[in-house]
Amino acid sequence: MNYRLKLILIRADNRSIVISLCLSVALSTQSNPFPSLPPSLPPPRSSGSIGGAERVGRESCPLAASDWVSDDSDGSSVDLSWLNDQDQKDDDKPSLPLIQAPSNQAIQDGAEASTSSLMRYFLDMGFSQELVAKAIKENDDGDSASILEVLLTYKMLEENPSVNEGNQENTPSDDNDWGDGDSSDIDDFDDMDFELEMSGQASFRKKLRTLEEMGFSRDAASSAIKRCGEDVPIFELADSICAAEAAEKEGGVWDYDTLNSDKKKEGDKYDPFAHDNKRRRCDGASSHRRSSTQMRERLKRAYHRPATTSRRCGGDGDMVGELDSLNLPNPMVGFGLPTDPGRQLYRDIPKEAQGPPYFFYENVALTPKGVWSTISRFLYGIQPEFVDSKYFSAANRKRGYVHNLPIANRFCLEPIAPKMILDAFPLARVHWPAWDTRTQFNCLQTCIGSAQLTERIRAKLVESDDPPPPDVIRWIMYECRKWNLTWVGQNRVAPLEPDEYEFLLGFPRDHTRGVSRTERYKSLGNSFQVDTVAYLLSALKDLYPNGIRVLSLFSGIGGAEVALHRLGIKMTAVLSVEVSPINRTILKSWWEQTGQVGELVEVDDVQRVDDAVLERFIARHGGFDLVIGGSPCNNFAGSNRHHRDGLSGDHSSLFYHYFRILDVVRRLMARL
DNA sequence: TTGATGATGACAGAGATA
DNA sequence: TATCTCTGTCATCATCAA
Numbered sequence: 001m002n003y004r005l006k007l008i009l010i011r012a013d014n015r016s017i018v019i020s021l022c023l024s025v026a027l028s029t030q031s032n033p034f035p036s037l038p039p040s041l042p043p044p045r046s047s048g049s050i051g052g053a054e055r056v057g058r059e060s061c062p063l064a065a066s067d068w069v070s071d072d073s074d075g076s077s078v079d080l081s082w083l084n085d086q087d088q089k090d091d092d093k094p095s096l097p098l099i100q101a102p103s104n105q106a107i108q109d110g111a112e113a114s115t116s117s118l119m120r121y122f123l124d125m126g127f128s129q130e131l132v133a134k135a136i137k138e139n140d141d142g143d144s145a146s147i148l149e150v151l152l153t154y155k156m157l158e159e160n161p162s163v164n165e166g167n168q169e170n171t172p173s174d175d176n177d178w179g180d181g182d183s184s185d186i187d188d189f190d191d192m193d194f195e196l197e198m199s200g201q202a203s204f205r206k207k208l209r210t211l212e213e214m215g216f217s218r219d220a221a222s223s224a225i226k227r228c229g230e231d232v233p234i235f236e237l238a239d240s241i242c243a244a245e246a247a248e249k250e251g252g253v254w255d256y257d258t259l260n261s262d263k264k265k266e267g268d269k270y271d272p273f274a275h276d277n278k279r280r281r282c283d284g285a286s287s288h289r290r291s292s293t294q295m296r297e298r299l300k301r302a303y304h305r306p307a308t309t310s311r312r313c314g315g316d317g318d319m320v321g322e323l324d325s326l327n328l329p330n331p332m333v334g335f336g337l338p339t340d341p342g343r344q345l346y347r348d349i350p351k352e353a354q355g356p357p358y359f360f361y362e363n364v365a366l367t368p369k370g371v372w373s374t375i376s377r378f379l380y381g382i383q384p385e386f387v388d389s390k391y392f393s394a395a396n397r398k399r400g401y402v403h404n405l406p407i408a409n410r411f412c413l414e415p416i417a418p419k420m421i422l423d424a425f426p427l428a429r430v431h432w433p434a435w436d437t438r439t440q441f442n443c444l445q446t447c448i449g450s451a452q453l454t455e456r457i458r459a460k461l462v463e464s465d466d467p468p469p470p471d472v473i474r475w476i477m478y479e480c481r482k483w484n485l486t487w488v489g490q491n492r493v494a495p496l497e498p499d500e501y502e503f504l505l506g507f508p509r510d511h512t513r514g515v516s517r518t519e520r521y522k523s524l525g526n527s528f529q530v531d532t533v534a535y536l537l538s539a540l541k542d543l544y545p546n547g548i549r550v551l552s553l554f555s556g557i558g559g560a561e562v563a564l565h566r567l568g569i570k571m572t573a574v575l576s577v578e579v580s581p582i583n584r585t586i587l588k589s590w591w592e593q594t595g596q597v598g599e600l601v602e603v604d605d606v607q608r609v610d611d612a613v614l615e616r617f618i619a620r621h622g623g624f625d626l627v628i629g630g631s632p633c634n635n636f637a638g639s640n641r642h643h644r645d646g647l648s649g650d651h652s653s654l655f656y657h658y659f660r661i662l663d664v665v666r667r668l669m670a671r672l
Numbered sequence: 673t674t675g676a677t678g679a680t681g682a683c684a685g686a687g688a689t690a
Numbered sequence: 691t692a693t694c695t696c697t698g699t700c701a702t703c704a705t706c707a708a
Contacts, residue, residue, distance in 0.1 A: 328684095328685075330685090330686080363700085364699080364700060366683085366684070366685085366698080366699060368683075368684090369683095369684080396698085397700080398698090398699085399700085442697095442698065442699080443698075443699065443700070444700080445699075445700060445701075446700065446701065447701070447702095450676095450677060450678055450679095451677080451678095452677085452678070453678090478697090481697080481698075482697095482698080482699095516674080516675060516676085517675085517676080518674095518675060518676065518677095519675090522700095524700090525700050525701090526700045527700075528700095556700095630700085632700085633700050633701095634700080634701065634702085635701095636699095636700085637699060637700060637701060638681095638682075638683060638684075638698070638699035638701090639681095639682095639698085639699045639700085639701050639702090640682090640699085640701040640702070641680055641681050641682070641701070641702065641703090642680085642681095642701075642702050642703075643701085643702075644682070644683075644701090
């Protein structure tokens, strides 16, 4: 008999089991950092009725609603037919017997359906059925993020068995934690008393074993868990051990406790995703931020060591730990500007991340804390390259790029775009007042200043002297910077026109013409800055003189395609995924107007890009050379007043589909 | 129904200052 | 070193008019 079952039997009758399950549902729903992942257990109805379990996380899982179960249009039932007998057998042990109380059929149905949704989701991500079943079995407490962590760990171990050398006794096996229990770690814990089990030793053991599987010693793993807490994700624990080892090696003192206790002073349970899930008051967070900054500096020093460190820290994956300890680079020039003689020309890429196929991921630089760290973790631990487009155009655009592209032999697009406002728009010089000292615009966004505002500015200038008093200048400059207003006449300012957006972003004139003005601003505000992206992609030109096959995710209006075209890189085939029909039309029109000879295949939903779609494309064209895209930033952007939820946001969580699809592509390509 | 408009803060980093 | 101020941010939502 296993611990879990023993625990339940001793603790309660069926009724109390039901209560404990409902509590776990509530916790799982509230703390899930991946709302796009199907929750492992059904959310209770507001009435508290157990029957709420019937609707297995469909309302709380927007991504899943139309995809997990294709033939379930009314959402009233869940298709379990894809599960084979073995899966059902695995699901039946060990968890389901605990919720098979006759009076709780709804809970049983919900748990099975939820498990099935989880299975399908992770299978869609490209993990093997065996691994998914094992991970779910080991995380039957309903935390999707934990399951994903375990899957990633197992996958890393599968692909890099050397990591686990010396720890073979703890290799993930088919032994069931809760089964007959003949594995060594089970034996190690057999003598633990019931009180320890009650106080969370199961979680401790799970973390401990995972860390051992990653190649850490049991002592180091145990110390890290005790030091950081059991709630800390595996990657955080691994980071902690790496940093501790580095500090010890340098003769320093590793003091994660200070950071951890500092976080706990806020009265919150330490949750690495907390910045994504809840907003903090500035005043309340300031002291924490300061102390955290100090600790991050120490972390930075601890991580600063040669790139030939242990693989378990990820090679370049060390950058992951370093990432959280670093502020955004200033100046934001990535690995160096084209005119910079001291620019970086080489970097280490983890072997498993080396191309081809090459990949290129983009998003806003200024995200809620921890977002880029998470993105980097999912993308092989590669350090983001942060670049501000102000070095390539007359408008700022601070973006981070995670890619495995070569960084030598980069070159700029010709003709070189003007980098000053008045060089880009010389006609504005006539009306540009001397006291407006702007030389570049701020980030071009999806919204523009109102006509009322420009009229207020005009009226204020008319009634003011020339030059206006300082307070008037101050107010006008604030509004001009905020809304990227330009001067179009005597005392008259106006928002940039859509075609001026196109010019500043490196698109051909009238690229978006033909759709509503609002849609043009929206599409352009969400697009790449072509000159910047082209510079980062330029090393591909020599690699693919005969053309390139592209998987373009979240294509938008085709910033990647335009960049490749302007670089003179022939696109022999493009699989473009874009949800907006307007954007798809824009890209299709551009594709035809520019006489592209390659094949453009457009897909409307990133969730539909599964193994079958990718296999068909690969069979037709032989594979992909580049996977490029920037997932929605809505939930990252500082200008989002309502839902700046980080990677847990409805839109920005689509990043995980980028990761999923990239993983499938690399797996399929490896078979060729 | 669609498109346009205007009101709506929070957060994080940089720099200045005590 | 701590505190304050300034700056910038691929947005969302309700409302109204056509």
